Amino acid sequence: MRRRYSLLPLLLLGILLLTTGCYHKKTPSSFRLPDSIQEAQISRHLQAGDDSLAKQSDSTKDNWQGTASRVDSLSFRVKHHYSQGFNFIVTSDSLMLLRQQPEEAVNRMETDSFAVKKGKGIVVADVRILPDDKQDSVWLEIATEDYAFGWIHEGRLLKQVDPDDPISQFISTFSNIHLLIFLIVISIIAIGYLARKILKQNAHIVHFNDVNSLYPTLLAVIVALSAAFYASIQLFAPETWREFYFHPSLNPFSQPLLLNIFLVLVWAMLIIALATIDDVRRLLQPAEAILYLSGLAAVCAVNYIVFSVLTLYYIGYLLLLAYIYYAFRVYLRHSSETYCCGNCGRRLHRKGRCPHCGAVNE
Known part of the structure; x- marks a missing residue:
């Protein structure tokens, strides 16, 4: 089975390089005092x-x-x-x-x-x-x-x-402890509901019954990596993050190394998210695609919360390594399943007896 990957990430990457290369920081569009x-x-x-x-x-x-x-x-x-x-x-x-x-x-x-x-x-x-x-x-x-x-x-x-900068205000909003608690509660409810629905319908979900695309797994991993890196900057270089908070920029090429890496991860997250939507839309029916993307969004929300919090206590680093190994191991295992059972429709590594329903596939 030949895999087909979308060219959307390459196109978006080219647009990103053009826009950030011509970046010019403007003075905040707030009121002005007199001449001095x-x-x-x-x-x-x-x-x-x-x-x-x-x-x-x-x-x-x-x-x-x-x-x-x-x-x-x-x-x-x-x-x-x-x-x-x-x-x-x-x-x-x-x-x-x-x-x-x-x-x-x-x-x-x-x-x-x-x-x-x-x-x-x-x-x-x-x-x-x-x-x-x-x-x-x-x-x-x-x-x-x-x-x-x-x-x-x-x-x-x-x-x-x-x-008086929209990026600074966005950072402040997502650093709000009340919003974090709200996200935790909503994520738990969403995951519980989606897990029940997905298991009942035997639908696709990232890391478990995934689609044949690398982008969803890559997106979930990059969200986890970005959250851990964000927490690391606050933990080991708080003044660097404070400077970025007061004078933010979306241009990764105009920042110190730590912020440069973080902004590259943020842009990669956006590009891969768009590529994921495009790929899932081609692989699944509209109703299944919406359910799958909802589950993926819930997993990404949990990754953000877990790794941004646990990294502050150093636990997140070991957990991140284990998660990256698990995510790609599961993807490689699923990507090697090139056959489908003629009885239950589950994917198989090879022809023969289906381990899920017992039917023999020739």
């Missing part, structure tokens, strides 16, 4: 009647361009992965900002605050370090979409915002 953060701060003080600050606007700009300020800004950027001018999106119900200076809050003076609603864009306008603040020495001045300014601790801010 200092001008915005001057404008704010002008509205309060501080004319003397306007006279010092030129010297303020000169100081901002000075060497010392740039060195401090660079040092903060390297350590915290963001700096002045970085855009965030509010993810909590409301973000409370202090109207007064942070020194007043540290000295327990009377202060006032205002709220920024969920989904609003904000930008870091200034950074101030207060060593006397034992709670959090890093204070951030935040500018809102309507150019209102307020201060907040860095720790409180980062818990209630995401970077």
Whole structure:
């Protein structure tokens, strides 16, 4: 029996190379502050009647361009992965900002605050370090979409915002513990239902009664490998992953080696998933194909959850090796079954008596 493989993966790989090769990272499409953060701060003080600050606007700009300020800004950027001018999106119900200076809050003076609603864009306008603040020495001045300014601790801010980038928001969503628990519950229910239905109908399912295609097995293995690699980066190189979270890119050729490998796995997962759908569509009837792909999706979901969690406790590495060996061993065994029983339809390694129903096949 001659196997036929789809050319779709090769086509998609060519498109991927073309798109990533011409990749150009764009500035986040969020709101813009005035020409400089200092001008915005001057404008704010002008509205309060501080004319003397306007006279010092030129010297303020000169100081901002000075060497010392740039060195401090660079040092903060390297350590915290963001700096002045970085855009965030509010993810909590409301973000409370202090109207007064942070020194007043540290000295327990009377202060006032205002709220920024969920989904609003904000930008870091200034950074101030207060060593006397034992709670959090890093204070951030935040500018809102309507150019209102307020201060907040860095720790409180980062818990209630995401970077203004869809990739960062996607990462944050899938890192949410509530979503992980939801996926576990849904996966258990889905696998229980599909297993019962598949066993009852003797239908195809990856790793057990698989179709004659390498792509489903390859997809399940790559999902497991990607989940383990994702957890490994968080475990051994957390700052590398944090940098990627604040400044994400889908271009695997512009990242450090660890992220390069991870992004290649992600792109491979997408390409092989499309190839799997195309191959299964040709091999099975529509109803059987939908059932098979649903079972494959459930297996991939379990792989993601199991290996992304267990790898954090080092158990996932041994389990991953065992899973890869088992998956390809089962595939090679099924791929060698080139005959079908004329009575029950089950695949056979060779002619003769069927081990499933006992019928003799000549």
